[in-house]
Amino acid sequence: MSASLTRIKKDFTQGLSQISRFWGFPKGMGAIFAVLYLSPMPLSLDEIVQETGLTKGAISTEIRALARMGLVHRSSRLGDRKDYYEAESDFYAAIRSILKERQNSEFDRAIRSVRGTLETMEANWVDDEEWNFVYERVQALQEFFDAIDSLTMAVVKLEKLGFSNVTKILSVLK
Amino acid sequence: MSASLTRIKKDFTQGLSQISRFWGFPKGMGAIFAVLYLSPMPLSLDEIVQETGLTKGAISTEIRALARMGLVHRSSRLGDRKDYYEAESDFYAAIRSILKERQNSEFDRAIRSVRGTLETMEANWVDDEEWNFVYERVQALQEFFDAIDSLTMAVVKLEKLGFSNVTKILSVLK
């Protein structure tokens, strides 16, 4: 029976909420995305209110964050003052957008500060035993971050090429 | 002068604190790891107290989490009742350990619930238009998660092979 479809939607929404919270986003964010993702047509803000149980205000702010990440798209119809929202279903497009956004985040600022540490050490070098040790350690961490960054870029490029490349990567590592 | 070494350590520690917070860990965790990572020798709990300014209690609990993730190792010396802690410097080893831990986390539980949704839909199938739509969407998300998981495993295998493979991956995608 189709009555259980609402139940399935609810379960799915709850799952995405937890995943959202796990990644450090508000759980409401995951709920909003889930509702949009399972909807065949774009939804208005009030419809999202009804589906999620959140208030307009919360949805207003959180949907903007989702849009900034490229996970939802806002559209408007002529002669209709409502805005309509739909989920991005191409996750690779979303990931690329998220990673682009990340460039300006606190995270990259912090990582750059590690590189800055290296540079200041090089600038006024002291040939001390501990100094050398610290330098090597910081350098190793920097290299690790760079590796992660390279991998990230690899994933971004994946978006252009499609799914099969993951298995391609795996075969390379075999 | 070596006086600025303490300054460099402090800057580095603060950087790692922010990175830690970004990933959803307490910032004190990053600070503890940073202090250990830059120390040429293992440190006792009291020494960590002095370096970080945190209290014994906080360090006690947070260092256990770090140890569980494989980011620090605890050791004890004969005739010395203190425990000593040192940072894991092989980050790939740490990553593998973290990913192993992740298997039991809320994240994977949530992802499994998505797969569960698919299975219950298949079990009592309804040939409804919306039903089909929802099923396809959930399935697409599932495939995306699987791809991420494959990539994760690729990174885990990387640990065995060393750094150069990241560039190798990039060359494949070229």
Next chain:
DNA sequence: ATGAGTGTTTAGTACTTACTAAACGCAGTA
């Protein structure tokens, strides 16, 4: 045993954050 020196646990606190409720601004319409 007693005491000193460990790490651990617990109760409480300051702070952050996700959210609500309601005021607000801003269009289009009468």
Next chain:
DNA sequence: TACTGCGTTTAGTAAGTACTAAACACTCAT
């Protein structure tokens, strides 16, 4: 101009979290 129907902003709240301070438990030495 006032009104209606939107989305947005803001003030306040409830809950979670990282941390402190202090009590606690354990181990070894005397």
